[in-house]
Amino acid sequence: MHYADLEIAGKRVSRLGFGAMGLSHWFGTPDESAGTTAIHRALDSGVTLIDTARAYGPSESLVGRALRGWTGEMPIVATKVESLGPRRRWGMPVDVETVFPRGQVRASAELSLKELGLDRLDLLQLHLWWPTWGLTGHWMDELTELKDEGLVDSIGVSLPDHRSDVALGLVTSGLIDSVQTIVNIFDPLALDALVPLAHSHGVAVMARCVLDEGGLTGAITADTAFPAGHYLDGYFDATLPRDVYLDKVEALREFVPEYAPSLAALALKFVTQAGGITTALTSMHQPEHAVANIAAVEGPDLPDDVFDTIRTRHRFIKNFNNATHWD
Template sequence: MTMQYAEFAASGRRVSRLGFGAMGFAGWFGQQSEAEHIRALHLALDRGVNFIDTARAYGESEFLVGCALAQWPGAKPFVATKVEGLAGITQWGTPVPVEAAFPKGQVTASCEASLRALGLDHIDLLQLHTYWANWGMAGDWMEELQTLKRQGKVGQIGISVPDHRSDMVLPIVSSGLIDSVQTIVNIFDPTALEVLVPFCITHKVAVIARCILDEGGLTGFLTPESEFAEGDFRRDYFDGTVSRETYIEKVAALRRFLPAHASSLAALAIKFVLADPGITTAITSMHIPAFAEENIAALDEPPLDAETFHLLVTRHRFIKNFTNVKHFGRP
């Protein structure tokens, strides 16, 4: 297997273009053992993955990443985490005052807690877990991010776009104040590829693509009978903005590209995101060893040709904002 790598902004580091998303370590995609999580991360590292994305808000995720790294004998990977806001989950659904989400001292306190949980003295990338354009580009939160960077506790700083409205972060991308943007990119919603990603290339800002499998939906696992346990992130995810039947129908339409262009729907989705060279790294939950094996294996396949990529972008987009139901409930 040949891993693909890309330069991460001005860090001087090359990171794997397929990254390890550690949100699954929180148990939000079903319960697995700590040992299985650690095996999955070690497997990914052994296969050449060297970018790990976690967050203070992901339950025990940082702690488990730290445990896995303490046992890992190889080179230290690039570790990214996110500052936990105080305003609660609703900060992702609609803007709240920045002073409520990230009051003075919160960025610093969250970073220190992350360092302890991860067992590190340095975080390669610290991201604001959510960012709304009406917060501007100045304030205690930005001053603290820059101070942590000057102190050497943080290598790079970035933001995460809370939902599908990636264009709203263009001003801060052009400001020179941040090193990376994390945003949704997948077959169903490729809009970030149209404006945000080219903008980031121009301003030398790294792009971290998330939700590349649309919380697993693009793998084709979902059926009319699928049920999710209490506490599973997907419990309300697929049954709000659109009907489950419509979602399944849209996924089924992608099977026309198999096996000529990809071995599986998951491989098609991964190859689609990585087809754009402006994507620095694309993260997906690989908290189970079998998931890690399958996702990494997609990189052994030939890249998508331009015609197939164009068809996916233009004929299969299916933009819906599941954030509304996830955070506000059904109407």
């Protein structure tokens, strides 16, 4: 396992992080036994960060029980404050009083501590942030108060979609310790401004959607369908014909298997190798996923010219995430 040169809560951060959204109900009823095995296997392999959220339903409690059965060094546990309001809050700004009314940050943090069975959160993130809220307000006051009281070590925000530049002012303000945003082969734009700026200010960058919701694994086909209500139902058809997306995925096969054994491994290598990315989050709720993902990042790095070609020639800028959250 490779580790970042930036710590969170005084602990070293593995370049690959355990994304615990897979332990929510969004993928069906979670298998606690498999999830516990996956967490332990990831930690055994050197993963040092688990990222969950109040919005992930049973995820926090499942993570908490898995950690109580873990006898090794405790990982960094990151979670997110539950945001309220209409679904549209993920697609366009709404008033902060609607999303995080006064007291919501503290109430959510206290519930997270209870569900996780912890006395202190290593990292607490707002599960949404818009620049229209400014840099200060009751939400920031509540975050810093929790930090001052020792209930939280580090604070940060998770950005709603691909528009990473909205947080440039926040990451340079000195107010936060981390920022979470979308980074993948198709959308490496965060590498242009947010990532280097955050790195220079000592702000950790947690990359998510590194497999583009599974699209970059090559597993999505023209016939792939998701059940009604599934969070990916309609996702790959949100703004353009699916064939366009699949053609872009197919073009990446020129790098497989010479530089990576699979498309998924290529996608993981790309993000974990990018300078300034502290950790890349990926769902590893199935033990076999944990093994495959960890193996992918432990192999040789992509040559610099290959990395540059992928970054510049294979970007495919779109915002499915935004479109799917318009009411």
